[in-house]
Amino acid sequence: MCAALKLFAERGYAGACTKEIAHEAGVAEVTLFRHFVSKDKLLEEVMSHFTFISVMPQLLTEIAALPCEEALATLAGSFIDHLALRKEWVKIMQAEMQRAPEKLFTVYHAFLDDLLGGFVACFRQLQKRGCLGDFDLELGARMFHGFCFSYFLQEEIQGRKSYKFTNRDLVIREYVRIFLYGTSNRCPVMPSTT
Amino acid sequence: MCAALKLFAERGYAGACTKEIAHEAGVAEVTLFRHFVSKDKLLEEVMSHFTFISVMPQLLTEIAALPCEEALATLAGSFIDHLALRKEWVKIMQAEMQRAPEKLFTVYHAFLDDLLGGFVACFRQLQKRGCLGDFDLELGARMFHGFCFSYFLQEEIQGRKSYKFTNRDLVIREYVRIFLYGTSNRCPVMPSTT
DNA sequence: CCTAGTTGCAAGTACTTACTTGCATCATGA
DNA sequence: TCATGATGCAAGTAAGTACTTGCAACTAGG
Numbered sequence: 001m002c003a004a005l006k007l008f009a010e011r012g013y014a015g016a017c018t019k020e021i022a023h024e025a026g027v028a029e030v031t032l033f034r035h036f037v038s039k040d041k042l043l044e045e046v047m048s049h050f051t052f053i054s055v056m057p058q059l060l061t062e063i064a065a066l067p068c069e070e071a072l073a074t075l076a077g078s079f080i081d082h083l084a085l086r087k088e089w090v091k092i093m094q095a096e097m098q099r100a101p102e103k104l105f106t107v108y109h110a111f112l113d114d115l116l117g118g119f120v121a122c123f124r125q126l127q128k129r130g131c132l133g134d135f136d137l138e139l140g141a142r143m144f145h146g147f148c149f150s151y152f153l154q155e156e157i158q159g160r161k162s163y164k165f166t167n168r169d170l171v172i173r174e175y176v177r178i179f180l181y182g183t184s185n186r187c188p189v190m191p192s193t194t
Numbered sequence: 195m196c197a198a199l200k201l202f203a204e205r206g207y208a209g210a211c212t213k214e215i216a217h218e219a220g221v222a223e224v225t226l227f228r229h230f231v232s233k234d235k236l237l238e239e240v241m242s243h244f245t246f247i248s249v250m251p252q253l254l255t256e257i258a259a260l261p262c263e264e265a266l267a268t269l270a271g272s273f274i275d276h277l278a279l280r281k282e283w284v285k286i287m288q289a290e291m292q293r294a295p296e297k298l299f300t301v302y303h304a305f306l307d308d309l310l311g312g313f314v315a316c317f318r319q320l321q322k323r324g325c326l327g328d329f330d331l332e333l334g335a336r337m338f339h340g341f342c343f344s345y346f347l348q349e350e351i352q353g354r355k356s357y358k359f360t361n362r363d364l365v366i367r368e369y370v371r372i373f374l375y376g377t378s379n380r381c382p383v384m385p386s387t388t
Numbered sequence: 389c390c391t392a393g394t395t396g397c398a399a400g401t402a403c404t405t406a407c408t409t410g411c412a413t414c415a416t417g418a
Numbered sequence: 419t420c421a422t423g424a425t426g427c428a429a430g431t432a433a434g435t436a437c438t439t440g441c442a443a444c445t446a447g448g
Contacts, residue, residue, distance in 0.1 A: 014208035028396050095289045146344030147337050182376025
């Protein structure tokens with residue numbers, strides 16, 4: 001299944017052939033077909049086997065003691081780490097979600113729902129502690145997810161190298177700061193005031 | 195070339211076959227090979243034919259007269275519109291960038307560089323007018339690009355439907371507001387002050 | 389030792405794929 | 419009118435694809 005994950009990610013579902021997957025796994029092609037009836041089933045099994053498990057509950061307790069900015073930075077960092085560990089899974093999802101059986105589609109959307117729900121829960125916790133402004137949590141979660149995911153995409157998948165700042169923590173820290181300031185409703189809109 | 199663009203986007207490079215592309219275009223398969231020597235060359239030609247052209251210069255003049263928040267919202271909106279118009283191109287890029295000839299890779303990165311440069315120029319213009327805070331412009335551009343692109347991905351490509359807010363302008367407006375507040379360095383960090 | 393289950397090997401099937409070739413058809417422009 | 423170039427059709431090639439089958443070798447448990 002690791003071999004399949006790797007090759008599906010590298011060449012796409014249509015581009016990866018069963019012969020090569022079997023070779024990568026160090027078994028005969030026929031063995032592969034005896035275990036996973038067909039290539040389709042193989043993809044399905046691989047993608048559900050390596051599915052994300054929700055780390056949100058654990059994260060919520062983890063950040064409970066941290067100051068707000070640290071908490072958000074930890075949240076973003078953990079999310080990106082998590083994605084990076086499941087790089088291949090994400091890659092396959094991105095590429096095959098729409099042409100593959102609807103199963104993948106729903107799996108991915110369930111994952112996203114869970115994730116955004118977790119972000120919202122995090123924000124709510126911080127709001128209760130009084131260190132996060134009053135804003136629409138769903139919209140905030142979408143934006144938060146947006147710049148984190150996009151950062152991951154560029155760094156881990158598209159291999160962008162031409163940036164001034166390459167230190168991940170620094171970049172995340174800055175994003176989080178902007179997000180935190182931006183959602184704090186005590187900010188004046190225009191610098192003209194005062 | 196439109197037919198090829200469409201089918202490559204729908205089924206991926208490996209998944210789209212020349213026979214079908216020709217049929218979609220309403221010509222014989224042999225005609226296709228007489229025009230574009232091989233399938234590889236066809237992909238290359240398609241991707242360079244539909245390349246983005248930089249709209250930044252035009253945008254810069256367009257937003258010159260707008261108040262800051264409007265300007266950023268227009269910038270984000272135009273960017274997302276632009277992506278939506280080239281949906282298929284982006285899809286193919288995302289999927290094929292890494293396995294396709296290095297040409298695609300460099301084309302895409304050049305596009306990103308140009309885009310981020312445009313964002314930076316926009317921000318600088320707004321800074322000169324004194325309505326945008328003092329922050330690292332490259333980092334800001336990366337973040338701005340991040341949440342815009344991610345919004346586009348989810349709306350146009352992944353087909354997310356389960357959100358509370360579906361009005362694009364409203365969402366963008368909120369993102370932009372958070373970004374604008376967040377980068378305004380006159381904001382107090384913690385609500386505790388004052 | 390014997391049986392059952394797992395694996396590999398070799399060969400093969402039926403189909404698809406990118407790409408080619410030869411020939412006939414047709415429109416255009418000189 | 420004639421030549422040129424683009425097109426379609428039909429057939430074919432060579433390779434690759436997912437997937438199957440039969441048989442022999444091996445391993446592990448009773």
